[in-house]
Amino acid sequence: MGKYMVGIDFGTGGAKACIIDEDADVLAYAFREYPIYTNNLGHSEHDPAKYWPIACEIIGECIKKSGIDSSDIRGVANSSALPSLVMVDNEHNPIDMAYNLLDRRATSQVEWLRQNFDSDFLFSISCNRLEDHPSMVNLMWEKQNRPDIYKKIYKALTIDGYIRLKLTGKATSNFSAGAWWGVAYDVRKNEINGEVMDKIGLDMSIMPDFFSCEEIVGTVTGSASRETGLPEGIPVSAGSVDCNAGWLGGGSTDVGDIQINLGTCGVMGVIHQNPDLIVDSMLNCTYTTDSRSTFAMVAATTTGGQALRYMRDTFSPVEVMVETMIKGLDSYDLLNMEAESIPPGSESLIILPYFSGERTPIWDVDSRGVIFGISLNHSKAHYVRAMMESVAYSLYDNFLIMMQSCSKVNLPIVMNEGGAKSKLWRRIITDVFNVPTVFLKSRIGAPLGDAILAGVSCGVFRDFRIAKEKAVYIERIDPIEENHRLYEDHFKLYRKLYSHLKEDFRELTNLRGRYAR
Numbered sequence: 001m002g003k004y005m006v007g008i009d010f011g012t013g014g015a016k017a018c019i020i021d022e023d024a025d026v027l028a029y030a031f032r033e034y035p036i037y038t039n040n041l042g043h044s045e046h047d048p049a050k051y052w053p054i055a056c057e058i059i060g061e062c063i064k065k066s067g068i069d070s071s072d073i074r075g076v077a078n079s080s081a082l083p084s085l086v087m088v089d090n091e092h093n094p095i096d097m098a099y100n101l102l103d104r105r106a107t108s109q110v111e112w113l114r115q116n117f118d119s120d121f122l123f124s125i126s127c128n129r130l131e132d133h134p135s136m137v138n139l140m141w142e143k144q145n146r147p148d149i150y151k152k153i154y155k156a157l158t159i160d161g162y163i164r165l166k167l168t169g170k171a172t173s174n175f176s177a178g179a180w181w182g183v184a185y186d187v188r189k190n191e192i193n194g195e196v197m198d199k200i201g202l203d204m205s206i207m208p209d210f211f212s213c214e215e216i217v218g219t220v221t222g223s224a225s226r227e228t229g230l231p232e233g234i235p236v237s238a239g240s241v242d243c244n245a246g247w248l249g250g251g252s253t254d255v256g257d258i259q260i261n262l263g264t265c266g267v268m269g270v271i272h273q274n275p276d277l278i279v280d281s282m283l284n285c286t287y288t289t290d291s292r293s294t295f296a297m298v299a300a301t302t303t304g305g306q307a308l309r310y311m312r313d314t315f316s317p318v319e320v321m322v323e324t325m326i327k328g329l330d331s332y333d334l335l336n337m338e339a340e341s342i343p344p345g346s347e348s349l350i351i352l353p354y355f356s357g358e359r360t361p362i363w364d365v366d367s368r369g370v371i372f373g374i375s376l377n378h379s380k381a382h383y384v385r386a387m388m389e390s391v392a393y394s395l396y397d398n399f400l401i402m403m404q405s406c407s408k409v410n411l412p413i414v415m416n417e418g419g420a421k422s423k424l425w426r427r428i429i430t431d432v433f434n435v436p437t438v439f440l441k442s443r444i445g446a447p448l449g450d451a452i453l454a455g456v457s458c459g460v461f462r463d464f465r466i467a468k469e470k471a472v473y474i475e476r477i478d479p480i481e482e483n484h485r486l487y488e489d490h491f492k493l494y495r496k497l498y499s500h501l502k503e504d505f506r507e508l509t510n511l512r513g514r515y516a517r
Contacts, residue, residue, distance in 0.1 A: 002071070002072045002073050002074030002075075002231070002234070003021060003022040003072055003074060003460065004019055004020065004021055004022075004027070004066075004068055004072050004073045004074060005019070005020050005073070005074055005075050005076070005077075005451040005452070005454040005455045005458070005460065006018070006019055006059060006062065006073060006075075006076045006077075006230065006451060006454065007019075007020070007076075007077055007078065007079075007245070007249075007446070007447035007448060007449065007450030007451030007452070007453070007454060008055060008058070008059065008076070008077075008078040008079075008160075008163060008447055008450060009078065009079045009080065009160075009242050009245060009246075009445070009446035009447045009450055010051065010055075010078075010079075010080040010081065010159040010160060010163065010242075011080070011081045011242060011263055011264055011446070012036065012081045012100050012101055012102065012263070012264035012265065012306070013033060013034070013036060013263070013264045013305075013306070013309065014031055014032055014033040014034055015031070015032050015034070015051075015054050015055065015058055016029070016030065016031045016058065016444075016445065016446065016447045017029070017030050017055075017058040017059055017061075017062050017447050018030075018062060018444050018447040018448055018451055019062045019063065019066045019068065019073075019451070020448065020451040020452070020455070022455075022460055024451075024452060024455070024461070024466045024467070024469075024470045025470075026442065026444050026448060027062075027065075027066035027067075027068065028061070028062040028063070028064075028065035028066035029062065029065075029444055029447070030057070030058035030059075030061040030062050030065070031058070032054045032057060032058055034046065034047075034050050034054065035047070036100065036102065037097065038102070038356075040512055040516055041105060041512075041513075041516055042103065042104035042105040042107070042357075042365070043103060043105050044099070044100050044101075044102035044103040044104070044356065045097040045098060045099060045100065045103065046097065046098045046100055046159075047097060047098070048086050048094035048097065048098040048162065049094060051086070051094075051098075051159060051162060051163065052162075052163070052166050052227075055163050055166070055228070056227045056228050056229075059228045059229060059230060060228065060229050063229050070229050070230065070231060071231050073230060073231055073234060074234060074235075074454075074455075074458050074460055075234055075235045075236070075237065075454040075455065075457055075458035075460070076167065076220065076230065076234065076235070076236045076237070076454055077236070077237040077238075077239050077240075077450040077451065077453040077454035077457060078160045078163050078164060078236075078239045078450050079160050079239050079240050079241060079242040079244070079245035079446050079447075079449070079450050080158055080159035080160035080161075080163075080241075080242055081100065081101050081159070081241075081242045081263075081264070081265070082101060082135075082158055082177055082179075082180035082241050082242070083099070083101055083132065083133060083134045083135045083138070083158075083180040083181070083182070084098065084099055084100050084101060084135070084158045084159045084180075085098060085099035085135045085138050085139070085156060085157075085158070086098045086099075086156075086157045086158065086159055086161070086162040087142070087149070087152075087153045087155075087156055087157075088153070088154055088155050088157060088162065088165065088171075089152050089153070089154050090154040092154075092165055092166070092169075094162070095149055095152050095153060096146075096149055098159065098162075099135075099138050100159075101265065101302075102264075102302060102356040103133060103138065104133055104356065104357050104365045105133075105138075105141060106133050106137045106138055106140065106141040107365060108141075109137050109140040109141050109144065110130045110131065110133070110137060110365075112140075113130055113137070113183065113200070114130070116199070117196075117199075122183060122196075123278075123280060125183075125184065125185070125186045125187075125193055125196065126179070126182050126183055126184070126185055126186070126187060127179060127187040127188070127278045127284040127285075128179050128180075128182055128187070128283055128284055128285075129280060129363055130182070130183070131359070131363040131364075131365060132180070132182065132283065132359060132363075133365070134179075134180050134181055134182020134183060134185075135156065135158065135180060135181045135182065136181055136182050136183040136184055136185070136200065136202060137182060137183060139156055139202055139206075140200055140201070140202065143201060143202070153206045154171075154206065155171040155206055155207075155208055156206045156207065156208070157171060157173070157208055158173060158177055158180070160177070160239050160242075161173050161177075161208055164217065164218070164236055164238075164239065166224060167218070167220050167221070167224045167228075167230075167236050168217065168218030168219060168220065168221060168224070168236050169218065169221050170209075170217055170218040171208040171209065172208050172209050172210075172211060172217040172218070172238060173208040173209070173210050173211075173238075174210065174211055174212070174213045174238035174239050174240055174241075174291065175190045175210060175211070175212050175213060175238075175286045175291035175292070176213055176240040176241045176244050176285050176286050176287065176288055176291050177239075177240070177241050177285075178190060178210060178285070178286070179241075179283065179284060179285035179286070180241065180285070183196060183200060184196035184197045184200065184202070187284065187285065187286065188275050190210060190212075190286070190291070190292065191210070192204065192207060192210075211238035212238065212291045212292055213237070213238050213239065213240045213244075213288045213291045213453060214237060214238070214288075214291075214453060214456050214457045215237065215238045215457070216235040216236065216237055216238075216457055216458070217236060217237065217238045218235075218236050219232075219233045219234060219235055219236060220232055220233060220234050220236060234458075235454075235457065235458050237453055237454055237457035237458075239450065239453070240288040240291075240449070240450070240453060241285060242263075242446045243261060243267045243269055243296070243298060243300075243446075244269075244285070244287055244288040244296060244449070245288065245445075245446035245447070245448075245449035245450050245453070246259070246261045246263075246267075246416055246417050246445045246446040246449055247259045247261075247269055247271075247296075247416070247449070248288050248289065248448075248449035248452060248453065248464065248467050249416075249444055249445050249446060249447070249448030249449035249450075249452065249467065250414055250416040250417075250440045250445070250449075250467075250471055251414070251440075251467050251468045251470070251471025251473075252269075252271060252414070252467075253271075253289055253464050253465060253467055253468045254271065254410065254468070255271055255272055255273055255294075255408055256270065256271065256272070256406070256408035256409050256410040257270070257271050257410050257414075258270045258271075258402075258409055258410060258411075258413050258414070259413065259414040259415075259416050260395065260413055260414070260415055260416065260420065260429070261304075261416050261417040261418060261420070261445070262304050262305045262391070262415075262417065262418040262419030262420045262425065263304060263305050263417050263418040263419075263445075264304060264305055264306045264309070264418075265300050265301060265302055265303070265304045265305075265306065265359075266300070266301040266303070266304025266305070266391050266394065266395050267298065267299065267300045267301075267304065268298070268299040268300075268395055268398060268399065268402075268413075269296040269297065269298045269299070270296065270297045270402055270406050270409055271287055271289075271294065271295070271296055272294075272295050272296070272297060272406060272407075272408070273293060273294050273295065274295070274407075275293075275295065277295070277297065277405065277406070279297060279401065279405050281360060281361035281363070281398075281401060282297050282298060282299060282360055282361070282398070282401065282402070282405075283297075283298035283299070283300055283359070283360060284296075284297060284298065285298060288449070288453060288464075289464045297402060297405065297406065298360075299360045299361070299395065299398030299399070299401075299402065300359045300360050301353065301358065301359065301360070301391060301394035301395055301398070302354070302355075302356045302357060302358055302359050303353045303354065303355045303356060303369075303391065304391055304418070304419065305418040305419040306355070306356075307353050307355070307387045307388070307390065307391055308332060308335060308384070308387065308388070308419055310355065310387075311335060311383065311384055311387060312331050312332065312335060315380060315383075316331060316334075316335060319331040319334040319335060322334060332419075332422070335384050336384075336422050336423075336424050336425075338380065338381035338384055339381055339384040339385035339388060339424055340385075340424050341381055342381050342382050342384075342385040344389075344428070344431065344483045344486055344487065345389070345486050345487065345490050346378075346382045346383075346385045346386035346389060347377065347378065347382060348373050348490075349371070349372070349373050349374065349378050349382050349383070349386040350371075350372045350373055350386065350389075350390070350490060350493060350494055350497065351369065351370065351371050351372070351383075351386045351387055351389070351390035352367070352368075352369060352370040352372070352390065352494070352497060352498060352501075353369060353387065353390040353391055353394055354367035354368055354369055354370070355368065355369040358394070360398050361397055361398055361401055362397075362498065364498075364502065364505065366505040366506045366508070366509040367498070367501075367502075367505045368505060368508065370497065370501065371383070371386070372497055385424075385428075388419075388422070388424065388425045388428050389428055389432070389487070389490070390494070391419075391425075392425075392428045392429045392432040392433075392487075393432060393487075393490075393491050393494045395429065395432075395433075396429075396432045396433055396491060397491075397495070399433055411435050411436060412435065412436035412437050412438045412473075412476060413429075413433070413435060413436070413437045413438075414437075414438055414439075414440055414471075414473060415429070415437050415438065415439050415440065416440045416443060416445060417440075417443055417445040417446070418445075420439065420440075420443065421443065423439075423475070426439060426475075426477055427477055430477040430478070430479050431479050431480055431483035431484050431487055432484070432487045432491065433479070434479045434481075434484040434488075435479060436476055436477065436478045436479065437476070437477050438473035438474065438475065438476045438477075439473065439474050439475040440471065440472070440473060440474075441472040441473065441474045442470075442471075442472065449467070452464065452466060452467050
């Protein structure tokens, strides 16, 4: 009987996979970055033709790196960043481009829903706001704007659902993803509301089947086996949303556990078991460890680690060139070194990090990035540090709401994945929040949580406690009171800037629409 599990995660900016053994030790890891295609009309897309070849590459790389006999692999689970949308035809081929979570094109559909439904009624079902542009809103956009494409849809899937389709031949989703389907998905009942679907004009037949995260939804087909190197016939679980997978991989299993991921988005979540604890400024979903009765209150700043990726890709050709010339040197490390030379507060340079609109807690699709207080004294190093501080301010705005709402929050905050590897960024977040933080020693993240989920699903692990047992937290940082006082003053101005500019953002959107080419 096999003793290894595979976890696969597709984020907004790249895909990751890992293999673990029966002790939940990671034997191999692989990563591939892929492009995000955006335009001035709120579109943010991936080329879905890249998904499956990348999945095959990273699975094969992990098998090779681990040195295991692939026939000993016992099970597979996966996750993806949400909301996302991959439309496939009846031959399981993607139709057009895929939506990722940065997409904000469906503004008129959101307005139609507000005008034709009681907002409180929709929120009572979905437990989430329409402004997140969940997958059902994007399907409405497709039907109204590209009816020829909509008619071709056999199934609408998330990215992880598309990978499971390629693995098993079955169109599936999981309860934790339901929140990001939105509108007609009842989060508490874990089912789609047919009456709402009828009124919004979406066909129930194009929806996948929903399962609890740990349920087995199919097995690896012969063709998928040949392409990936996975054994034919091994079970594939229903999977989960990527933030849940990342937190599970970081040891979050108990009520009150809190973690921050600094992937493409900055995402923070607290586990709870109160179905009535649904805060309208937050995201609310079921949690992987028991997706029928356990929940996560989730904060998401749309631009998290993407803020530094933007700085790297747009303004840092020298750092990128040095990375290619000197083995083992990371361009992000060079940006961190530059930012470390700048004092807290970035000498009164403040950035609003709303480069693709903003999610929690302000929910403003029209908002855009702002650099405030520029002087001739400010260098690129100031911008890098101010970018880090801006993400910390956005997350802190959410943290204050979580602390007021949740009866239990277990400190210190665990920092996990992506930009969290930056000690400077962790120091900034610690001082802005004024609470201690720790760093997860093994930052495999979401694919590790997926692999643990696979182990529970196929019976290798008795329960999810193994995740807590394996998590090692290091590099505790305690807040510096003087820094927090400085940051608190800058945070107040950060919030005031948004309130002053809110109407101007909307006017800018109107201008974009009027003169878009």
